[in-house]
Amino acid sequence: xxxxxxxxxxxxxxxxxxxxxxxxxxxxxxxxxxxxxxxxxxxxxxxxxxxxxxxxxxxxxxxxxxxxxxxxxxxxxxxxxxxxxxxxxxxxxxxxxxxxxxxxxxxxxx
Amino acid sequence: xxxxxxxxxxxxxxxxxxxxxxxxxxxxxxxxxxxxxxxxxxxxxxxxxxxxxxxxxxxxxxxxxxxxxxxxxxxxxxxxxxxxxxxxxxxxxxxxxxxxxxxxxxxxxxxxxxxxxxx
Numbered sequence: 055x056x057x058x059x060x061x062x063x064x065x066x067x068x069x070x071x072x073x074x075x076x077x078x079x080x081x082x083x084x085x086x087x088x089x090x091x092x093x094x095x096x097x098x099x100x101x102x103x104x105x106x107x108x109x110x111x112x113x114x115x116x117x118x119x120x121x122x123x124x125x126x127x128x129x130x131x132x133x134x135x136x137x138x139x140x141x142x143x144x145x146x147x148x149x150x151x152x153x154x155x156x157x158x159x160x161x162x163x164x
Numbered sequence: 165x166x167x168x169x170x171x172x173x174x175x176x177x178x179x180x181x182x183x184x185x186x187x188x189x190x191x192x193x194x195x196x197x198x199x200x201x202x203x204x205x206x207x208x209x210x211x212x213x214x215x216x217x218x219x220x221x222x223x224x225x226x227x228x229x230x231x232x233x234x235x236x237x238x239x240x241x242x243x244x245x246x247x248x249x250x251x252x253x254x255x256x257x258x259x260x261x262x263x264x265x266x267x268x269x270x271x272x273x274x275x276x277x278x279x280x281x282x283x
Binding site: 086087089091093098099100101103104105106108110140142144145146150151152153154155156157158 | 199201208209210211214223224225226259264267268269270273274275276
């Protein structure tokens with residue numbers, strides 16, 4: 055089952071800005087957008103952004119999501135050590151009648 | 165407190181069956197779409213199955229279609245995953261997740277339950 059494409063890893067320095075990408079097609083990301091999740095090692099995922107790019111209550115303004123065509127992006131500003139985690143995007147695929155995830159991006163904060 | 169708690173994981177031989185359960189609390193369970201998502205050791209997230217609020221509609225990932233069945237009991241606030249003909253590649257942490265209403269995202273996750281398929 056086809057998934058969304060994310061870069062396996064991104065490394066940025068403390069207090070820098072990281073932009074993570076998630077590429078799909080017109081049946082998923084391009085159609086309804088993508089949501090973003092954060093997962094720390096040994097913990098369940100945590101929702102960072104809804105597919106309309108809004109943040110759930112309690113999520114820092116340092117996290118912002120956007121979309122252009124078939125690619126969704128998550129921008130994290132003022133990187134902190136606790137931002138080091140795996141990040142996943144997800145979307146409903148109307149052609150597959152299935153939810154799809156990206157393979158995840160491991161963010162390292164140097 | 166809004167939460168979901170999974171149970172039922174364990175070690176099972178290939179070809180055998182296992183039933184997972186997810187107990188929800190703190191929200192109007194019958195109003196929400198519910199999912200199962202799994203994560204193999206050291207791997208990414210894989211969506212498994214979804215069920216509509218009333219239970220009349222279900223969808224499955226191709227990798228489990230015909231082997232897994234998702235169901236729910238709104239009187240007990242539970243959603244189950246019946247897993248038959250288990251394979252080694254089904255070994256994973258299985259998460260129960262709530263889908264936020266109209267927002268297209270998994271907003272509440274449980275801690276997960278581990279399923280190991282091994283002889």
